[in-house]
Amino acid sequence: MTPVIHIVDDDASFRTAVGRLIEASGFRVASYVSGEDILERLPSAEPGCILLDLRMPGLSGADLQDHLVQKAPLLPIIYLTGHGDIGATVRAIKAGAEDFLEKPASAEDLLEAIRRALLQNGKRRSEHDRAHALRGLVANLTPREFQVFDLVVRGKRNKQVAFELGTSERTVKAHRHAITEKLGVNSLAEMVTIAERLGLIESRQSASSSP
Amino acid sequence: MLTVVSPTGTWSAEIIGRLPRVLILYPYDERIPATNIAGETARARLLEATQGKIDLFSEFLDLSRFPDDVHIDRMARYLSEKYVEHQPDVVVALGEESTRFISQNRHRIAPEAKIVFAGFSAETAAGLNLPDDVVGAFTEFDIGKTFEMAIRLQPNARRLVVIGGSSKFDEAWIANARVNLPAVTGGVETTYLTGLSIDEFVEHAARLTPDSILIVLTVFVDRSGRNFIPQASLEMIAEAAAAPTYGPYSTYLGRGVVGGNTVTFESMGSSVADLAIDAIAGKTISDVEVPHTYVADSRQLERWGLPESALPAGTVQSFEESSIWADHWQAITGGIGVLAMQGLVIAGLLIERRKRQTAETQSQLHLLEAVHLNQSATAGALSASIAHELNQPLGAIRSNADAAEILLRSDTPDLKLIRQIVADIRDDDQRAGDIIMRLRAMLRKRSEIDWQEFDLNEAIGGALRILHAEAARRRVEVTSNYAATQLPVRADRVHIQQVILNLATNAMDAMLDVVSPERKLVFQTALTREAKVELSVSDTGCGIPGERLATVFEPFYTTKPTGTGLGLAIARTIIETYGGRIWADNRPEGGAVFRFNLPLAQGLQ
Numbered sequence: 180m181t182p183v184i185h186i187v188d189d190d191a192s193f194r195t196a197v198g199r200l201i202e203a204s205g206f207r208v209a210s211y212v213s214g215e216d217i218l219e220r221l222p223s224a225e226p227g228c229i230l231l232d233l234r235m236p237g238l239s240g241a242d243l244q245d246h247l248v249q250k251a252p253l254l255p256i257i258y259l260t261g262h263g264d265i266g267a268t269v270r271a272i273k274a275g276a277e278d279f280l281e282k283p284a285s286a287e288d289l290l291e292a293i294r295r296a297l298l299q300n301g302k303r304r305s306e307h308d309r310a311h312a313l314r315g316l317v318a319n320l321t322p323r324e325f326q327v328f329d330l331v332v333r334g335k336r337n338k339q340v341a342f343e344l345g346t347s348e349r350t351v352k353a354h355r356h357a358i359t360e361k362l363g364v365n366s367l368a369e370m371v372t373i374a375e376r377l378g379l380i381e382s383r384q385s386a387s388s389s390p
Numbered sequence: 391m392l393t394v395v396s397p398t399g400t401w402s403a404e405i406i407g408r409l410p411r412v413l414i415l416y417p418y419d420e421r422i423p424a425t426n427i428a429g430e431t432a433r434a435r436l437l438e439a440t441q442g443k444i445d446l447f448s449e450f451l452d453l454s455r456f457p458d459d460v461h462i463d464r465m466a467r468y469l470s471e472k473y474v475e476h477q478p479d480v481v482v483a484l485g486e487e488s489t490r491f492i493s494q495n496r497h498r499i500a501p502e503a504k505i506v507f508a509g510f511s512a513e514t515a516a517g518l519n520l521p522d523d524v525v526g527a528f529t530e531f532d533i534g535k536t537f538e539m540a541i542r543l544q545p546n547a548r549r550l551v552v553i554g555g556s557s558k559f560d561e562a563w564i565a566n567a568r569v570n571l572p573a574v575t576g577g578v579e580t581t582y583l584t585g586l587s588i589d590e591f592v593e594h595a596a597r598l599t600p601d602s603i604l605i606v607l608t609v610f611v612d613r614s615g616r617n618f619i620p621q622a623s624l625e626m627i628a629e630a631a632a633a634p635t636y637g638p639y640s641t642y643l644g645r646g647v648v649g650g651n652t653v654t655f656e657s658m659g660s661s662v663a664d665l666a667i668d669a670i671a672g673k674t675i676s677d678v679e680v681p682h683t684y685v686a687d688s689r690q691l692e693r694w695g696l697p698e699s700a701l702p703a704g705t706v707q708s709f710e711e712s713s714i715w716a717d718h719w720q721a722i723t724g725g726i727g728v729l730a731m732q733g734l735v736i737a738g739l740l741i742e743r744r745k746r747q748t749a750e751t752q753s754q755l756h757l758l759e760a761v762h763l764n765q766s767a768t769a770g771a772l773s774a775s776i777a778h779e780l781n782q783p784l785g786a787i788r789s790n791a792d793a794a795e796i797l798l799r800s801d802t803p804d805l806k807l808i809r810q811i812v813a814d815i816r817d818d819d820q821r822a823g824d825i826i827m828r829l830r831a832m833l834r835k836r837s838e839i840d841w842q843e844f845d846l847n848e849a850i851g852g853a854l855r856i857l858h859a860e861a862a863r864r865r866v867e868v869t870s871n872y873a874a875t876q877l878p879v880r881a882d883r884v885h886i887q888q889v890i891l892n893l894a895t896n897a898m899d900a901m902l903d904v905v906s907p908e909r910k911l912v913f914q915t916a917l918t919r920e921a922k923v924e925l926s927v928s929d930t931g932c933g934i935p936g937e938r939l940a941t942v943f944e945p946f947y948t949t950k951p952t953g954t955g956l957g958l959a960i961a962r963t964i965i966e967t968y969g970g971r972i973w974a975d976n977r978p979e980g981g982a983v984f985r986f987n988l989p990l991a992q993g994l995q
Contacts, residue, residue, distance in 0.1 A: 196788075
């Protein structure tokens with residue numbers, strides 16, 4: 180599928196010109212006049228990236244970035260910035276901007292940045308797909324199996340798990356066997372990796388730290 | 391209803407309702423004395439004839455340093471935009487270059503205006519192919535008349551020597567003299583000295599017998615290729631000359647010539663001003679010749695023992711004071727005892743007056759300097775926004791060009807799209823040019839106040855265009871409520887915009903600590919019952935502490951770590967210069983409001 184480059188800039192002639200360049204280079208283009216505009220018509224799941232002017236009236240670059248990271252985490256953001264916006268640049272990089280281009284950018288620089296962003300998008304997509312698949316696998320576990328899985332990946336031994344769940348060590352062993360079958364893993368290390376990738380370990384820990 | 395009556399008649403019906411506008415075009419920069427004298431005389435004449443009820447505009451085209459077509463086109467574009475709302479009724483073109491410029495670009499700058507010119511001969515005009523309705527005051531030098539002055543002063547002269555240099559201009563002068571002198575020289579033997587070096591000219595001049603007449607035309611360039619200002623080469627020759635020296639330029643006076651017949655730059659200016667006055671009055675005008683003047687230097691007459699009584703009637707003499715002193719010094723010293731006391735008092739008063747004038751001029755200069763400094767500071771504060779604003783069209787141009795390049799690589803390029811791209815590139819270039827033009831207008835340093843009548847609402851609009859990007863960057867919501875009518879004021883527009891920019895940037899600075907949806911900047915204009923034009927600039931910032939309301943306009947009052955504390959002081963000076971008042975208040979709902987008023991321009995209600 181041809182990737183879509185989402186251009187957000189309040190300047191019509193700039194938007195049109197960059198859009199033409201990108202289309203001529205073989206991509207599809209979607210244009211937005213403001214941060215509010217792109218949030219309203221949030222990009223679908225197609226491959227692509229976002230080209231964003233840092234200085235627009237309305238929603239600020241940083242605010243928009245926060246919203247986009249939440250709502251479209253797979254789409255890398257390339258910032259276009261005026262000369263000498265050091266403060267804004269640093270803020271945006273900390274917030275996870277993929278790339279920076281100074282206006283006016285050359286076609287090579289722009290297309291190169293887009294290619295890098297699309298590679299990144301590809302990585303995020305496959306990671307996302309993998310996570311999605313893993314989530315599906317984990318969803319297949321019975322509630323009891325999930326409880327066992329959750330304790331095991333936190334480093335609990337079979338005996339401790341059995342004690343916490345009020346059952347026998349043999350039952351726990353049987354659950355663990357079913358879990359490795361369902362998740363298609365061979366070792367405890369692989370189970371821990373899955374739990375980490377799905378954010379289970381972290382989310383549980385942070386949840387337990389609050390009352 | 392405005393009616394202006396001048397000594398030459400009533401203004402034409404078309405411009406009743408507003409002051410007539412005259413644009414004076416200077417061909418070079420503002421340091422060239424010849425065109426400045428002509429222009430100043432024309433201005434003075436126009437002001438006098440209209441009793442000051444005229445709007446005068448001046449533009450220095452700088453065509454000797456920038457003669458290229460690109461500059462000419464840029465200049466024409468700039469002037470066409472600048473005067474789009476202030477179409478001149480008459481354009482006065484000084485010199486050949488200005489005349490060519492305006493007759494070629496009149497459709498862009500002033501399609502309806504009458505064009506009058508001065509500063510060159512009918513022969514030169516013929517070479518310019520001017521349209522029929524462009525008329526002028528021609529300068530026709532008559533070298534024969536310079537000789538006639540010389541022969542009246544030296545009736546026994548046996549020999550005439552004419553000197554001219556090696557440049558094209560110099561040679562044209564020699565050719566002119568060869569054609570026109572024989573008719574008047576009679577039996578006087580004439581020698582033309584040309585194609586010599588400056589040293590050779592000086593040497594020849596020094597060997598002349600006192601019964602000779604020496605006429606120096608111009609030496610811009612000598613045989614060795616050395617360049618001169620004609621006054622300088624004339625001075626070297628006249629100083630060494632063993633015979634009285636004459637020449638056709640008033641600028642030669644005081645440099646060693648006895649005199650000559652000339653067209654002064656003053657008479658050039660007043661002749662062309664007269665044409666302009668007639669044109670405004672709706673009279674039919676046609677080409678005229680600038681009147682000739684005989685000029686003479688009293689000290690040179692004395693040096694050569696030539697009788698003042700032999701001067702042609704109407705000769706303008708300079709340096710008379712010193713010769714009166716020299717001739718009558720005994721009588722004068724005798725009388726001085728009686729007059730001494732009186733004289734001292736008068737002298738004292740004169741010195742006092744002179745001092746005051748100097749002080750006034752100086753304070754105006756200081757104002758202009760301060761305004762310029764402040765302009766630079768404002769531009770500095772806004773520079774990031776301006777750079778961003780400029781990068782938009784530049785970025786668009788670049789991307790469009792890159793896109794076109796890629797499209798052209800295709801075997802079947804989309805020509806329709808490429809044509810659209812080219813059109814867009816042109817538009818964006820115009821946009822970038824406009825931004826630079828606005829910046830330059832804002833930064834231009836003034837040597838004098840450029841009085842104009844303009845609509846305050848419109849001036850605010852101009853300032854808002856400059857502020858727009860900065861306000862967007864700072865997330866300040868700008869609104870403006872204009873009075874329904876035009877608000878004509880008389881002032882230097884750039885200065886008033888400077889005040890507006892100052893108040894606006896102050897207001898934005900004051901709102902730094904306010905959350906962004908609450909940052910509101912409101913411009914409001916009104917016509918008050920006292921016939922004053924008023925602007926208020928309100929913000930939603932932190933306001934001004936009560937005890938400081940009175941002192942914010944004092945110099946060096948500042949709350950900003952990087953402020954100069956001069957912005958508001960300069961704003962007050964500017965507003966008071968134009969007869970207005972500026973003051974500050976706190977708004978009951980929070981934030982500050984700055985207001986200034988200016989007198990409504992007279993006669994246009």
